[in-house]
Amino acid sequence: MKPKKRDENEAARGKGGETHQIAGGDVPVLTTQQGTPVADDQNSLKVGLRGPTTLDDFQLREKIFHFDHERIPERVVHARGYAAHGYFENYEPLPDITSADLFQRAGEKTPAFVRFSTVAGNKGSADLARDVRGFAVKLYTQQGNWDIVGNNMPVFFIQDAIKFPDLIHAAKAEPDRDFPQAQTAHDNFWDFISLLPESMHMIMWAMSDRAIPRSFRFMEGFGVHTYRLVTADRKSTFVKFHWKPKLGMQSVVWNEAVKINGADPDFHRRDLWNAIQSGNFPEWELGLQLFDDKFADEFEFDVLDATKLIPEEDVPIKRVGRLVLDRCVDNFFAETEQAAFCTNNIIPGVDFTNDPLLQGRNFSYLDTQVKRLGGPNFTHIPINAPKCPFHHFQQDGHMAMINPKGRVNYEPNSWGGVEGGPRESPETGFHSFPAEEKGRKVRERSASFSDHYSQARQFYISQTKSEQRHIADALVFELSKVQKLAIRERLVSHLPNIDVKLANRVVKGLGLQGKVHAIASAVVPRQDLKPSKALSIALNPPKTFAGRKVGALVTDGVDSALLNALKLALETEGASVEIIAPTVGGVEASDGTRVVADQKIGGGPSVLYDAVAVLTSEAGARSLLKNGAARDFIADAFCHLKFIGWVNAAMPLLEKAGIVHDLDEGCIELTGAKSVAQFLAACRRIRHWKREEAVIS
Numbered sequence: 001m002k003p004k005k006r007d008e009n010e011a012a013r014g015k016g017g018e019t020h021q022i023a024g025g026d027v028p029v030l031t032t033q034q035g036t037p038v039a040d041d042q043n044s045l046k047v048g049l050r051g052p053t054t055l056d057d058f059q060l061r062e063k064i065f066h067f068d069h070e071r072i073p074e075r076v077v078h079a080r081g082y083a084a085h086g087y088f089e090n091y092e093p094l095p096d097i098t099s100a101d102l103f104q105r106a107g108e109k110t111p112a113f114v115r116f117s118t119v120a121g122n123k124g125s126a127d128l129a130r131d132v133r134g135f136a137v138k139l140y141t142q143q144g145n146w147d148i149v150g151n152n153m154p155v156f157f158i159q160d161a162i163k164f165p166d167l168i169h170a171a172k173a174e175p176d177r178d179f180p181q182a183q184t185a186h187d188n189f190w191d192f193i194s195l196l197p198e199s200m201h202m203i204m205w206a207m208s209d210r211a212i213p214r215s216f217r218f219m220e221g222f223g224v225h226t227y228r229l230v231t232a233d234r235k236s237t238f239v240k241f242h243w244k245p246k247l248g249m250q251s252v253v254w255n256e257a258v259k260i261n262g263a264d265p266d267f268h269r270r271d272l273w274n275a276i277q278s279g280n281f282p283e284w285e286l287g288l289q290l291f292d293d294k295f296a297d298e299f300e301f302d303v304l305d306a307t308k309l310i311p312e313e314d315v316p317i318k319r320v321g322r323l324v325l326d327r328c329v330d331n332f333f334a335e336t337e338q339a340a341f342c343t344n345n346i347i348p349g350v351d352f353t354n355d356p357l358l359q360g361r362n363f364s365y366l367d368t369q370v371k372r373l374g375g376p377n378f379t380h381i382p383i384n385a386p387k388c389p390f391h392h393f394q395q396d397g398h399m400a401m402i403n404p405k406g407r408v409n410y411e412p413n414s415w416g417g418v419e420g421g422p423r424e425s426p427e428t429g430f431h432s433f434p435a436e437e438k439g440r441k442v443r444e445r446s447a448s449f450s451d452h453y454s455q456a457r458q459f460y461i462s463q464t465k466s467e468q469r470h471i472a473d474a475l476v477f478e479l480s481k482v483q484k485l486a487i488r489e490r491l492v493s494h495l496p497n498i499d500v501k502l503a504n505r506v507v508k509g510l511g512l513q514g515k516v517h518a519i520a521s522a523v524v525p526r527q528d529l530k531p532s533k534a535l536s537i538a539l540n541p542p543k544t545f546a547g548r549k550v551g552a553l554v555t556d557g558v559d560s561a562l563l564n565a566l567k568l569a570l571e572t573e574g575a576s577v578e579i580i581a582p583t584v585g586g587v588e589a590s591d592g593t594r595v596v597a598d599q600k601i602g603g604g605p606s607v608l609y610d611a612v613a614v615l616t617s618e619a620g621a622r623s624l625l626k627n628g629a630a631r632d633f634i635a636d637a638f639c640h641l642k643f644i645g646w647v648n649a650a651m652p653l654l655e656k657a658g659i660v661h662d663l664d665e666g667c668i669e670l671t672g673a674k675s676v677a678q679f680l681a682a683c684r685r686i687r688h689w690k691r692e693e694a695v696i697s
């Protein structure tokens with residue numbers, strides 16, 4: 001076979017009809033890993049055309065061998081994740097709070113890498129699981145890498161690291177059957193939780209809308225633990241870290257989440273990718289909640305207890321800088337998969353506290369990277385390597401990439417100068433905060449950790465009526481999947497300690513009337529904690545529709561002036577429109593122009609959009625009357641409390657979708673630019689909450 005040189009994508013055919021694409025011009029020659037040029041990558045080496053494959057086919061063996069080893073263990077938790085590069089920009093020097101280098105100069109940018117994740121599901125699980133989201137930030141500072149490995153909820157399920165393996169075993173798929181995937185709605189999870197009263201505050205968060213975010217861009221992030229910030233003269237301030245999304249918070253409703261998982265299991269990663277690729281860089285502000293020993297001593301709860309938060313109303317948040325994500329990864333595996341976040345990566349000016357969860361994490365993260373990345377040299381992988389100068393005498397090990405030159409690999413040494421290698425720096429080096437520690441060595445938990453319900457109640461009463469209903473519905477949903485009655489009953493018996501109305505609602509939803517009594521609590525739950533507005537998503541609505549997307553259902557004959565007015569209004573707002581048409585080939589608009597479609601009906605269900613517009617012509621509407629996906633598009637948008645823009649010509653379709661008699665002020669007739677402006681103004685409220693009573697049984 002002698003392939004002729006042709007267009008790079010044009011194939012030459014081998015004797016068996018197989019495709020051969022040939023190098024030449026700018027197209028490089030394919031080689032083995034050793035650099036040996038490859039003549040034929042379509043056929044293994046055989047004895048005769050149909051004969052056995054020979055053992056000396058080094059080319060085949062190398063290729064298959066490498067493929068066999070492509071996978072590394074996925075993260076034991078937070079396996080499903082997505083990341084991007086960006087930077088942190090500091091607002092003002094903070095020398096009175098911390099000596100951390102990145103906070104010393106206004107406007108200074110520190111490179112960052114941020115990975116978002118779900119917790120329970122495997123690497124290939126769907127994005128809209130009801131779950132906590134990881135929010136892990138790696139800051140490549142001039143004094144080393146600082147990782148703030150946080151979540152999108154400010155508290156956690158457990159108080160002591162020793163319970164983490166149990167928590168995760170219980171949450172993940174059950175070991176005999178290996179299901180359910182990425183779901184806590186099963187017996188083992190709720191069995192464990194029902195025996196763990198300390199988890200009740202986190203359960204309120206995990207059953208709330210925070211667990212089904214619209215996208216990573218609309219989530220808050222939290223460092224969770226209390227840390228210390230330390231000044232050059234060793235003055236310590238306690239701190240809790242917060243990330244506040246610029247576009248505001250937004251979640252989906254549960255029925256929507258379930259459907260998104262089917263329609264686009266990559267919904268969250270696609271959203272982040274698209275936002276960055278289109279230049280709409282997601283942004284968060286870093287907030288510090290700073291407090292001193294006096295506050296810590298007087299606060300109702302132990303600041304070392306990760307199941308508690310400090311309401312923003314008690315300690316306001318100081319916004320000190322912004323985090324911008326402006327670059328997608330070049331290679332998912334090399335960067336996102338190999339990124340090794342470690343809570344123990346801190347820098348001078350930052351320090352740990354004795355939070356027993358944090359102390360355990362500091363062991364776990366370093367340990368897990370060795371397993372996952374195959375040895376102690378994972379810091380040699382570019383995504384994990386510091387971007388500041390670094391020098392040490394650590395050496396060798398699997399895959400050592402950065403190796404010291406010269407004779408000296410120990411210190412102290414007497415070689416001196418450059419030859420002697422790096423030396424200590426008492427002045428710029430890391431000093432632990434010299435906290436006084438004393439006490440008996442005990443395996444016990446402090447009584448200051450024993451109030452399990454008061455803040456769970458505070459969270460619950462801080463939610464709007466809708467949000468409270470969602471928490472109750474989530475509990476009913478999850479517990480309805482639990483098969484063992486005793487587990488359902490035991491879990492529900494915690495709820496009267498949080499809120500009697502919540503308990504009654506869940507009791508009713510599970511048909512457990514008369515069977516549930518409040519479980520004894522270690523300390524009497526407080527009723528006097530005031531609602532904290534900051535804990536609700538709905539009470540902190542975004543002021544903009546920017547970053548959101550409208551799905552416009554169109555057919556041939558769509559009013560082009562109206563469609564253009566809608567596009568213009570949304571683009572001016574920083575939002576976008578996606579066109580959904582009977583075929584992906586698009587439609588012909590009223591003025592004869594061609595409208596290119598982004599999705600075919602059915603491929604772009606309304607769950608993928610923040611609001612919808614039904615812009616069919618009359619004939620187009622009639623042609624869709626038997627199209628179930630078109631009906632669902634409208635009916636779902638209505639049930640999911642979305643704002644719906646519609647044209648009169650679409651009436652037959654609205655009727656078929658069963659909403660004509662229910663059109664409310666969330667359904668806005670679009671007749672021209674003025675009504676488009678009204679529609680956009682409504683969309684800024686994201687959902688028409690008032691409709692909820694009408695669509696929920």
Ligand code: HDE
Nearest residue numbers: 075078115134135136150151156161164224360364365368
């Ligand atoms: Fe993690 N956690 N965790 N965790 N965690 C991991 O580290 C662990 C906890 C969090 O995008 C693992 O590299 C223990 C709280 C995030 O790569 C592992 C305890 C919070 C990520 C681990 C906790 C988190 C992880 C698995 C209890 C919020 C993903 C792979 C003491 C503040 C980071 C890995 C990424 C990942 C252990 C509790 C957040 C096994 C032992 C609390 C965002 O080391």
